[in-house]
Amino acid sequence: MEVTLTHYLVLATLLFLTGMTGFVVRRNAIVMLMCVELMLCAVNIVFVAFSRLHGDGGGHVFVLMNFAVAAAEAAIGLAILVEIFRRRRTVDVDDLKALME
């Protein structure tokens, strides 16, 4: 069976859903951030697949933009986590509900 655009879209959907479920289910903030990276990566696959469909390199450019966004997100998110850990000695999100109580 030949691999079509649909195959790539379904693959990206599966990865996105995996990342989404992981983000909601896991309680470790570092793993939650990693799940966000997985979701961003799934989006990149869609960009590249449609770029290939139209024969236009615009999708590749926006994948590079997405890399920059992912890097910024990781840098800020991890900086916040390090600061939280320094104050509360935990990165378990169930322990971090000071605003909720």
Add this chain to the structure above:
Amino acid sequence: METILFWLCGALMVLGGVMTVTQRSAVISAVWLIFAFVCAAGIFAILDAPFVAIMQVLVYVGAIMVLFLFVIMMLQGPVLDNEKRRLLKLPLWPAVAIPPVAVLVLVGGWIRRTGTRDFGGTVPEGFGQPAAVAELLLGRYLLAFELVSIVLLVAIVGALAIGKEARKLPWK
């Protein structure tokens, strides 16, 4: 050849994603995520995007995931998550499961109705090569390129502001 590579990279990437979510140790999760990203680079290579594939390995695996592993090392927290409290509380699970299942059902119905769509045609000469991407990046998408540089600058300043003690910041 393309078909075999797609199924290989795709299956391994989904495996990497699932293992990332299910592993108890954050370090092992990170290593599985690196594995998934390398497979993603393979997918990009199959899709005629060699430059993006190289950048995927350089940026994601080489920079972002190393940053993650470095932070895990630096925090020196418990190696394994607490088994009892690792996951969401059980009564909330149906609420978590409904959206993914709904999306999968919708996608399945869409494929059944419209069939699969082929890529069709061939790509232009030099498609996805560094030269072609650079021409777009510094031509048609110059404004987006500059805006993304501002995003990165703000991220650097923000990370610095969060990481340093407030009274030591240069503008205080």
